[in-house]
Amino acid sequence: MRFNWNYDFVKLSKYFYTFSIVVTIAGIISLAVFGLNYSVDFRSGSNVDITLTKPLTEQQVKPVIDKLDFGDAADISNGSAERMSIRFENVLTDTQENQLKQTFTKELDSGASFEVNTVDPTIAKELERNAIYAVLLASLGIIIYVTIRFEWRFAVASVVALLHDAFLVISIFSIFRLEVDLTFITAVLTIIGYSLNDTIVIFDRIRENMRFAKQKNRGDVATIVNKSISQTMTRSLNTVLTVFIACLFLFILGSESIRMFSLAMMIGLAFGAYSSIFIASPLWLVLKNKQKPKAKTPSKTTA
Known part of the structure; x- marks a missing residue:
């Protein structure tokens, strides 16, 4: 079933930015005061x-x-x-x-x-360090790929969105003192993949619409962003809901060893569902609007 998603997503994004900023600040405070509730995988x-x-x-x-x-x-x-x-x-x-x-x-x-x-303490510290390196290297690879495939503004917006999703999941686990183990790292990297996939789908549609649209002012670009999100909304929600339902039943019926993985996936999918729409795309629009217009080349006059 297809729906008509005619909304001003760019205008609505300010509310989601506010929500993300509040959760991020709460997460930073929680991490600074309490840290993460590490399992024995990361703690000697x-x-x-x-x-x-x-x-x-x-x-x-x-x-x-x-x-x-x-x-x-x-x-x-x-x-x-x-x-x-x-x-x-x-x-x-x-x-x-x-x-x-x-x-x-x-x-x-x-x-x-x-x-x-x-x-032992040495292995615990090495696991923690390698987990951080994995996220940073993944982000670097994504920046390089998206810059080559699209442009640097798309790359910056997509990496901000995926880091936003990863950090908000970490913040929720810190605030509610949920246990962080090796499966949690797997969940965070998987969430990054899903978040990037949704973001790239929207960015690809924005790029296609930009080729054929007449851009006269900033409002025209915002219209293109809203149109592109509307065209990909059904596909994005169907993808997220399919995986979310699977993770929900794994959380309810699965074994104890994968429970935190399933919970982290559900939280990350929920954040990723709106970050591609309300974080990445509006951020690209902000960067695009700061772009200096190309200088017009003077037309040649014939004698």
């Missing part, structure tokens, strides 16, 4: 995943873990009725691992099975 320590044979609550488990006195705080969380996770800030020794397993099976659940994942 040991994470013990326990498969239970009977339901246990955090209140039942905490006194038993505290008795072990491993010298650091233990963060206990229930993934489901059958699974529990205990995260230690320090790396557990083999003796401590065995003590934990023996105590847990003796006092809480004799049939429990354990999986211990350990990350």
Whole structure:
């Protein structure tokens, strides 16, 4: 089904700019004060995943873990009725691992099975650094490609939009203290890909419409932008909704290991759905309007 999207998207963009600025400022404050809630993938320590044979609550488990006195705080969380996770800030020794397993099976659940994942400080810092490099290198590659394929104004607008999407997802995870693991990085890079894809589709239509339109003033260019967005709106929403529904069911029915990935994807798709329309395209228009008009070459006069 096709709809008639005759709206002044350029005019509406100021409200979305305001919303994005507010969330960005809140994210910067949250990151400065609290940082991100890193999982054991990015933070040194040991994470013990326990498969239970009977339901246990955090209140039942905490006194038993505290008795072990491993010298650091233990963060206990229930993934489901059958699974529990205990995260230690320090790396557990083999003796401590065995003590934990023996105590847990003796006092809480004799049939429990354990999986211990350990990350030392060097690996944790290297993973964090490589994740930042991945985003920066992806952005650089996109700038080069879009500049060659289109022009530098399109490149700047598309990279601002994708960095906007990535940072807003990071901000939401920081504000609500959601756990950041390796699947989160995968989700952010995937979101960048979807955001760029939608943006390029709109930019390609703008470029095509610019070739055949008579541009007399800035209002004419804004009209072209609105027309281009209207022509691609149905396609963009259908793409986003298809992926969003899939991620929603993965979040509801999927395993605990991909839950944060699915949540990050849904948040990123929601931000990406409007950034291509209300952030990237209006930003390109601003850059285009700052372009100096080409000097007219004097016509030759015949004697």
